[in-house]
Amino acid sequence: MSNASFKDRPKGGVxxxxxxxxxxxxxxxxxxxxxxxxxLIALLPLLNIPLLTTEGTNFGAVMAxxxxxxxIAIGLNVVVGQAGLLDLGYVGFYAVGAYTVALLTSxxxxxNQTGPNGWLSTDWAWLACLPIAVAITALSGLILGSPxxxxxxxxxxxxxxGFGEIVRLLADNLTEITGGxxxxxxxxxxxxxxxxxxxxxxxxxxxxxKTLNSGVWWFWFSIVLIIIxxxxxxxxxxxxxxxxxxxxxxxxxxxxxxGVPTFKFKLWAFVIGASIGGMSGALYAGQVQFVVPTNFxxxxxVLFLCAVVLGGQGNKLGVILGAxxxxxLPNFFLGRTxxxxxxxxxxxxxxxxxxxFGLALMVLMIFRPQGLIPVRQKLLTYGRELxxxxxxxxxxxxxxxxx
Amino acid sequence: MSRDSxxxxxxxxxxxxxxxxxEYRHMSEEAYGEGPVGPMITxxxxxxxxxxxxxxxxxxxxxxxxxxxxxxIDTRVGEPLVELNEVSVQFGxxxxxxxxxxxxNRGEILGLIGPNGAGKTTCFNAMTGVYRPTSGxxxxxxxxxxxxxxxxxxxxxxxxxxxxxxxxxxxxxxxxVVVGTDARHKxxxxxxxxxxxxxxxxxxxxxxxxxxxxxFVGVGGRATEKARNLPYxxxxxxxxxxxxxxxxxxxxxxxxxxxxxxxxxxxxxxxxRKIRSDGYTVLLIEHDMRLVMGVxxxxxxxxxxxxxxxxxxxxxRDNPAVIAAYLGVPDxxxx
Numbered sequence: 185m186s187n188a189s190f191k192d193r194p195k196g197g198v199x200x201x202x203x204x205x206x207x208x209x210x211x212x213x214x215x216x217x218x219x220x221x222x223x224l225i226a227l228l229p230l231l232n233i234p235l236l237t238t239e240g241t242n243f244g245a246v247m248a249x250x251x252x253x254x255x256i257a258i259g260l261n262v263v264v265g266q267a268g269l270l271d272l273g274y275v276g277f278y279a280v281g282a283y284t285v286a287l288l289t290s291x292x293x294x295x296n297q298t299g300p301n302g303w304l305s306t307d308w309a310w311l312a313c314l315p316i317a318v319a320i321t322a323l324s325g326l327i328l329g330s331p332x333x334x335x336x337x338x339x340x341x342x343x344x345x346g347f348g349e350i351v352r353l354l355a356d357n358l359t360e361i362t363g364g365x366x367x368x369x370x371x372x373x374x375x376x377x378x379x380x381x382x383x384x385x386x387x388x389x390x391x392x393x394k395t396l397n398s399g400v401w402w403f404w405f406s407i408v409l410i411i412i413x414x415x416x417x418x419x420x421x422x423x424x425x426x427x428x429x430x431x432x433x434x435x436x437x438x439x440x441x442x443g444v445p446t447f448k449f450k451l452w453a454f455v456i457g458a459s460i461g462g463m464s465g466a467l468y469a470g471q472v473q474f475v476v477p478t479n480f481x482x483x484x485x486v487l488f489l490c491a492v493v494l495g496g497q498g499n500k501l502g503v504i505l506g507a508x509x510x511x512x513l514p515n516f517f518l519g520r521t522x523x524x525x526x527x528x529x530x531x532x533x534x535x536x537x538x539x540x541f542g543l544a545l546m547v548l549m550i551f552r553p554q555g556l557i558p559v560r561q562k563l564l565t566y567g568r569e570l571x572x573x574x575x576x577x578x579x580x581x582x583x584x585x586x587x
Numbered sequence: 588m589s590r591d592s593x594x595x596x597x598x599x600x601x602x603x604x605x606x607x608x609x610e611y612r613h614m615s616e617e618a619y620g621e622g623p624v625g626p627m628i629t630x631x632x633x634x635x636x637x638x639x640x641x642x643x644x645x646x647x648x649x650x651x652x653x654x655x656x657x658x659x660i661d662t663r664v665g666e667p668l669v670e671l672n673e674v675s676v677q678f679g680x681x682x683x684x685x686x687x688x689x690x691x692n693r694g695e696i697l698g699l700i701g702p703n704g705a706g707k708t709t710c711f712n713a714m715t716g717v718y719r720p721t722s723g724x725x726x727x728x729x730x731x732x733x734x735x736x737x738x739x740x741x742x743x744x745x746x747x748x749x750x751x752x753x754x755x756x757x758x759x760x761x762x763x764v765v766v767g768t769d770a771r772h773k774x775x776x777x778x779x780x781x782x783x784x785x786x787x788x789x790x791x792x793x794x795x796x797x798x799x800x801x802x803f804v805g806v807g808g809r810a811t812e813k814a815r816n817l818p819y820x821x822x823x824x825x826x827x828x829x830x831x832x833x834x835x836x837x838x839x840x841x842x843x844x845x846x847x848x849x850x851x852x853x854x855x856x857x858x859x860r861k862i863r864s865d866g867y868t869v870l871l872i873e874h875d876m877r878l879v880m881g882v883x884x885x886x887x888x889x890x891x892x893x894x895x896x897x898x899x900x901x902x903x904r905d906n907p908a909v910i911a912a913y914l915g916v917p918d919x920x921x922x
Contacts, residue, residue, distance in 0.1 A: 443770025
């Protein structure tokens, strides 16, 4: 290998060198570096950093919403980023998850299972409903996926768009069951940490006003769920399943001919993506304790997709960053009249968030179509040693060149 | 009947001597010296020294052993592997294949040639069950081919490469091959979630066999590079490695030499021979006459959906019907 040609090689940026350093670390070392970072993020709402915190709304509540959107982005990323199936009706799964919890626990629902006659105790109703919501959404993903995943590209997008709308319209029109436009109130939540100060528990929507409010508790809870989901999705990615997904995304016909049962794995992607969306929906129902159909408009699907595309399709950390941007930026401007002394009208900026997201997406598509943190997936469970060898070698060359 | 011969058919080769292969090999030695079949890596991308990771792969015999684990069982050389019996395929009124009968024997390299539109691809699709023959039967490994899903056909033991390279561009070379090895794996979502012992065993097997296959075709040094960044020749080799990874009984190469220069063609011929000597049966669909004449054991010639000749390369070369099909016949003779 000649030195001259080595110099011509395009230099990777900071991100690339960080990534190669990170990939070379062993699993325990990655945890050792990652855990303090996660801890720092978890403590963000308590630290109240002046420029970072939101003024118009409670920062804890914003972070709780971010936690839900991060889950959604991870789930949608499995479908769109990994398997390459454009799903424009993802909000439908979010709604199914939220309504499952609401229908089972809200006193205004005919299927309420809490209270004297139900089999759900008020304290644990929400936690018991979480796996039920995940299972029901997985089933809805299976029901939607089995007929439609024979379609490709735009056709699949149109069908899923229809699904999202059907779910919302059902919620709006089945007045006897879902309460229609009035919605379902008093949805259960985990009644934990009940003290004299918090008679309804720390997760209650009534716990507001303090720094350590219910939003922060929900945020912490969602961090735990996010880590579990990330480990689950990461295990899948570094296996036959993840490789099948990426192969389908790259060239579906070639994948099929190379022995990948494409339909089966597309269905898996759909079901897994749906169940993560449903989990997030259940979180939403528990946190807000109130679900109405207007929260599941099709524009939310677009917003979720925006988070995935903005952050970087296929990159799990990227889509979490995308979710953060989507949730945080409008709230950051809300109620703000100046940044660093420059006067702005924050409220109207927040109002026009769709305009700004649209502009941001267009700019991004021109200058960085792969997203903020582009994908560099690892698809092998035991591939690390190879990357280490490649890295050692390229470092040795670099040393030789600089000599 | 008269027809303009296409330049890529290289009609001169039909009359040329058996030393074409020799000539190629000579060129290949000039170009590469001794060493692996593949071209030496001269590019500037990040390479991996395979010996760093898998020291045992420095030994070609070990590589061959890992590449073809089932060859001892499956090599009953000479027995028919694929039998086409009076196969016809019709699309509406168009007869794409007209009572074609031939067999592919285990352990041989069969060349399937013919002018454009002769029905080579239709024949291929009928053989792999993509089309159901209008009449006649295709037998693969003593089983009559039913209409199967394409991924099932691959697991039955027929692998193919593509005329235009169709790799998974965003995956590394090794990951591409591992997708091929996955055809023999059974882990699905539950196994991968809980990292069962079968999953771990399969992942080890995937990397071991993947690296061995990359070494086998000569792109082992580029295992961690994205497939889209590989040079064209390496992409074609990678495609062959990926097809071999599915542990096929029959490997179908669809114009593997398209876009190759003579030195690369020579290296490809060596690779095809190496694949055969490893116990695979190879079906070669190719336009390049020198390559076909130089590497195949037998040749089947199709024209207008009919088999017009079958035999050893030397017989085909002198067969008047084949020469007529490729060169055309003078107008006065056809009148």
